[in-house]
Amino acid sequence: MRMARAWDHLSTAAGVAGLAAFAVAAFTPVAAPLDRWLSSAPDAGQADAVVVLGSDVDPNGRLPEDSLRRATEAVALYRQGRAPLVLMLGSRNGVASEAESRARLAEGLGVPASAVLTEPRGLTTAVEAQRSAELLLPRGARRILLVTGAHRVWRARRHFERAGFEVLAAPVPEGAPTSNTPGERLSAIGGLLQELAARALYRLRGQV
Structure with a gap:
């Protein structure tokens, strides 16, 4: 019984956290600072x-x-x-x-x-x-x-x-992280999180 209650509490907490994350991603400009952090600046100089x-x-x-x-x-x-x-x-x-x-x-x-x-x-x-x-x-x-x-x-x-x-x-530039529409914000967050996951996998494979 205690295990069942604990599982119910954990499921509820996970659901609330998921809804909160969705709301933050869809209705706030949180993608913008993440976009800036992941973006690289251009380098100067001549090339071949x-x-x-x-x-x-x-x-x-x-x-x-x-x-x-x-x-x-x-x-x-x-x-x-x-x-x-x-x-x-x-x-x-x-x-x-x-x-x-x-x-x-x-x-x-x-x-x-x-x-x-x-x-x-x-x-x-x-x-x-x-x-x-x-x-x-x-x-x-x-x-x-x-x-x-x-x-x-x-x-x-x-x-x-x-x-x-x-x-x-x-x-x-990539995407539109500063868009005012929830759908475009969610799409931008999805792309940014995908890049974060790809970088983590790159490191785990020992390529850096």
Whole structure:
């Protein structure tokens, strides 16, 4: 009987805590400080190449907002003279690959085709780092500007350093942590907690 009562109390407490966490996530701007804490600041300096990590593409080759942000950031860095070469990453979805769609966008924005490389075979950041090394290191391109979401720089940097690169961060914004709608706040919190879990798993695997 005592065990049953204790279990009931524990279940009630867990339910109350869950509801409280939901309310905080949905109806307060708690995502904003967590977003700032997880985000990386950009690094200054010149590089041998800009490397743009994959995000997503639809089967018709259209780039969603996050992928467009990364691609246009790479174009901006190239046009600023930060690096003479751009490597667009991004896997294939149906007939189109994200890397190829990004390359067409970059060329349409004035980046010469000779300055753009594509690699559509990387399905994970670790594989993208290895593919990038195979393409860039033989060209003498060791120092890179790494373009990815601001929350993902921490893990991506380590993969690319292990592959032999010197990494300068070139983060782009992710999500909308300061949104006023509960649904968007919950979505933002979910993405931030997912990144926290991924970092914890990375450490547990002994990769840092």
